[in-house]
Amino acid sequence: MNKIVVDNLKYKYPLTDELALKGISFEVEKGEFIGIIGKNLSGKSTLCQAMVGLVPHFYKGGYGGKVYVDGIEVGKSEISDISEKVGIVFQNPFTQVTGAKLTVYEEIAFGLENMGISREEMKERIDHSLQLLDIYKYKDRNPFDLSGGQMQRMAIAGIISMKPEIIVLDEPTSQLDPQGSEEVFKAIQSLSKEGMTVIMVEHKIEKMAKYSDRVILMNDGEIIDFDTPQKILSRDDIEEYGVVAPAFTRICRGLGIKDKETGLYPITLDEAYDLVVSNNG
Numbered sequence: 001m002n003k004i005v006v007d008n009l010k011y012k013y014p015l016t017d018e019l020a021l022k023g024i025s026f027e028v029e030k031g032e033f034i035g036i037i038g039k040n041l042s043g044k045s046t047l048c049q050a051m052v053g054l055v056p057h058f059y060k061g062g063y064g065g066k067v068y069v070d071g072i073e074v075g076k077s078e079i080s081d082i083s084e085k086v087g088i089v090f091q092n093p094f095t096q097v098t099g100a101k102l103t104v105y106e107e108i109a110f111g112l113e114n115m116g117i118s119r120e121e122m123k124e125r126i127d128h129s130l131q132l133l134d135i136y137k138y139k140d141r142n143p144f145d146l147s148g149g150q151m152q153r154m155a156i157a158g159i160i161s162m163k164p165e166i167i168v169l170d171e172p173t174s175q176l177d178p179q180g181s182e183e184v185f186k187a188i189q190s191l192s193k194e195g196m197t198v199i200m201v202e203h204k205i206e207k208m209a210k211y212s213d214r215v216i217l218m219n220d221g222e223i224i225d226f227d228t229p230q231k232i233l234s235r236d237d238i239e240e241y242g243v244v245a246p247a248f249t250r251i252c253r254g255l256g257i258k259d260k261e262t263g264l265y266p267i268t269l270d271e272a273y274d275l276v277v278s279n280n281g
Contacts, residue, residue, distance in 0.1 A: 003166055003197040004028040004051060005068040011046060011055055012062035020046045022221040023065070028199070030165075033192040035212035035229070036201045039242025043221040044201045048170045050074065051199060053082040070165055086166040087159035091174050093151040096158065097143050104130075104146070105139040108158045115162065129157035132187045148175035156184065160191065167191070169200040173207070185211045206246045209233055209267040217241060230271075234264040248272035 004027065011021040021043050028034055036044045049055045053074050056063035067074040070085045090096060101107040105126060112122045130136040133153040138146060143154060152175050159167060169188070173181040181204060189211050192198045202208050208215060208229060215232045217225040219241045225232055232238070233245045234253075245253075249265050252258060252272055257279060258265045266272040 002027045002068075003030045003032075003070055004199070005066075006047075006051075007066045007068075009047075009050060009065035009067055010063070011050060013046075013059065014061045016061075018221075019062075020221050021050065024221075024223055025065075026216065026223060026226055028197060030197055031192055031195045033189060033198045033211060033213045034200070035208040035215040036199065036218060037203070037205065037208060037215060037232075037243050038218035038224075042218040042242070044218055045170050046221075047218070048088065048168045048199065048201060051166075051168055052086050052088045053077070053079050054088075083164075085164060086168060087162060087164035089152075089156050089159055089167070089169045089172045091171040093148065093155040093175070096155040097151065099144075102142055103140050104135065104143055104154050107143050107154065108161050111158055111162050125161040125163070126157075129161040132160065132190070133157045134183050149177060149180045152176060153180065153184065156187070160187075164196070166197040166199070169198070169202075171201050171203065173202065173204060181207060205233070205243060206268075209246055209249075217243070230262075230264045230267050233267045234258075252276075 006024055006026050009021050009024040010019055012019050038044055046055060049059065050067055051069060056075055057079055063075060069082065072081060074082055098107060098110055101110055108126050108129065109122055112125060130139055133156055135150060135153050135157060138150060143151060146154060152172060156172060173184050176184060185207050188198055212229055214227060215229050216223055217232050224241060233249055238245055246267055248269055249267050252265045257275055259275060266275050
C-alpha cells in the first residue's frame with residue numbers, strides 16, 4: 001500500500017519566476033525509509049514542505065499537481081488533518097521548541113496534551129521516545145539548556161511521541177556529532193521496521209547508504225533518479241549532482257572493483273570488505 005503519492009507536483013515561490021519543483025512524481029510504500037539527496041537549492045526542502053502541507057497552505061505561490069499522504073490529498077485538506085498523518089522535523093530544532101515549557105518532559109508532552117491523549121498513555125509515549133533517542137536523562141532539564149544536538153533529538157522525540165504514520169526529516173542530524181547521528185539513524189530505522197514511513201533529507205551520505213531502502217536524487221527541482229542506495233551511489237555522474245559517494249565506493253571505483261553480477265560498487269564498509277575478499281579469493 002502506498003503511503004505517499006506525488007503526482008506531477010509543480011511549485012513556484014511567490015515573487016519568483018522559476019519553478020522550485022518541476023513536475024515531480026513518485027510513490028512510497030508503507031514502512032519504507034526513503035532518503036533524499038542532492039546539492040543545495042535542488043528542491044529537497046520544498047518537497048518536504050509539500051508532503052506535510054506547508055506548501056501550499058503556509059507558503060503560497062503557484063501550485064500544481066497532487067500530493068497524497070495516507071490517502072488524503074494535501075492540497076485540499078486542512079493542516080490539522082494532515083498533521084494527524086505526517087510529522088516533520090526541521091533542520092533547526094529552535095523552530096520546534098514552544099518556549100512555554102520548563103522541562104524536556106513537559107515540552108514533549110505539549111503536543112500530546114493538544115491531542116487529548118490520556119495521562120497514562122502520554123507517559124508511556126514520552127518515556128519510549130526519550131529512551132529511543134537516548135535523552136531520558138535530560139527529561140527534567142530546561143530545553144534551552146540542551147546542546148544543539150540534544151535539542152534536535154528532543155524535537156524528534158516530540159514528533160515520534162505523537163505516533164504519525166509518516167515522518168519527514170529535513171537534515172535532522174546537521175547539528176549532531178557522529179555518535180548522535182548514528183543514534184538518530186538507528187532510532188529512525190527501528191521506527192521504519194515497525195511500520196512508520198520515513199522521508200529524510202540528509203547530506204551524510206554514508207549514513208544514507210547504510211540505512212535507507214531507496215534514495216531520491218534531486219537536481220534543479222527535478223528527480224534525476226529514484227532507486228536503491230547502491231544503484232544511485234554507483235552512478236558514474238553522481239558527483240555532478242553535488243553528491244560525494246562514500247570513500248570506499250570511490251576507492252573501489254578507482255580500482256575497478258565492483259560486483260560481477262550487478263556491476264555495482266559497494267556503498268558500505270562491510271560490502272567493500274566482502275567484495276575485496278571475494279575478488280582476491
